[in-house]
Amino acid sequence: MSPRDTSFHASGDTLLDVRGLTVRTDDGRVLVDDLSFTVASGERLGLIGESGSGKSLTTLALLGLLPDGMTATGSVELAGTQVVGAPEKRLTAVRGRDAAVVFQEPLTALDPLMRMGRQIAEPLARRTGLKGRELNSAVTEALVRVRLSEPDRIARAFPHEISGGQRQRVALAMALACDPGLLIADEPTTALDVSVQAEMLDLLDTLVREREMAVLFVSHDLAVVAKVTDRVLVLKDGRAVEEGPVLDVVTAPRAEYTRALVAGARKLESALDLRSPR
Template sequence: MTLLDVSGLSVRAADGRPLVADLSFSVAGGERLGVIGESGSGKSLTTLAVLGLLPAGMTVTGSVVLAGTEIVGAPEKRLTAVRGRDAAVVFQEPLTALDPLMRVGRQIAGPLARRTGWKGSRLRRATFDALAQVRLPEPERIASAFPHEISGGQRQRVALAAALACEPALLIADEPTTALDVSVQAEMLDLIDTLVREREMAVLFVSHDLAVVAKVTDRVLVMKDGRAVEEGGVQDIVGAPREQYTRDLVASARTLESALDLRSTQ
């Protein structure tokens, strides 16, 4: 069953410049789609459009249907109901995504309370469990900390815990490992891969790195200058890309051979 259906999506800046043009793709329940392209290709704008999070002043046309709800033109109340329940997002830089003035635990407990109505000890336990599920040691200590008091890798795990706490059907991951060290990046990718498999979630994974996309997705959409260039299975895109732009991305992907080896052993 189709969980996300994007049809003819176009985004224009306030000055009329086209940023995304006539983009169409879909994600089925439990499917993993990678969106790849260079900076400025429209990847992140597409993910923001899926949740109705585009900045004011941008013009959006086309259709984005998420779990049966039309996102384009929807009122904020309807969008708020969709976010967290049907889809949640993890951004590249958790320091900007997390509230610096709010303790970590409250940033997870707040959405949980709104979705479930839980209070008191039950809500605290669910908050600690959410932190433990993303492999954070001493979840009670982490819950009482402010974002600046924990490491970058821990902050990204907190952001992932917050996204997954309400068990959305779709996880949107927008360059979630780019700001991390290589070793921490590998741990984060493994964590995302494990958690979405266990929960049978769909994933929309955005990256400029084809090796990363090959690790965690089944199908790839290649974007350039706001348009779809090519789409297909990971092995097809990597092994026999049709477009020159895609061939260039394959050639520049770091550790691509090891990424394919990982796919073959799964």
């Protein structure tokens, strides 16, 4: 199959506008340094870098989720809302509605003491006002949409009672339940085995295309990023070292660090060959 068009969608509205984002610890260490980028509506941006490059901290800062002891400065506008310095009430309104996140390990995002169905139902009820049978039907539909073959059983289960791949699909169902404009996928397939990873990437691609959502796909795996994104931003030590259309970056990298990532990427050629057209 021929690769899809990877040119930047300049005509799309800017959904996420990041300017000079810096993340510091309370003792003054800079972990993300003066980072700027945009994501247009419907665009897919890959954020690539090795462990410790600042990828995950960047995604947390985008939703005001930095842990205690860290502070963000600069500007993060998400669907017109300024995130940096915003009160928690405003951030709560943004999360799920304008952007949602799927993390590498869903056990960190799922409540171990709450059944899966209820974890999807609560944000749905808040956003849509659905109740009773209508809410239950919406939960079942959300689970079916992520290709879970036994939605009723999954809805009744606790996180420890289902597999890692099933938990990741539930986490994806939760993220998509309120139809956010931007999906942030932070290493969503890293903890899965190869076959389950391929299924998850295919599912993610299909759902995002159907909903015409924007995606910020975070990974250390350049081959995975090459499969699912339009543009790529390369991070090293919290700073951007290269940015551009994904095919340009992986076939003619300018930065020495990017060249090293390309040289070390597994199955990169097959990833480029198998990219599906939009």
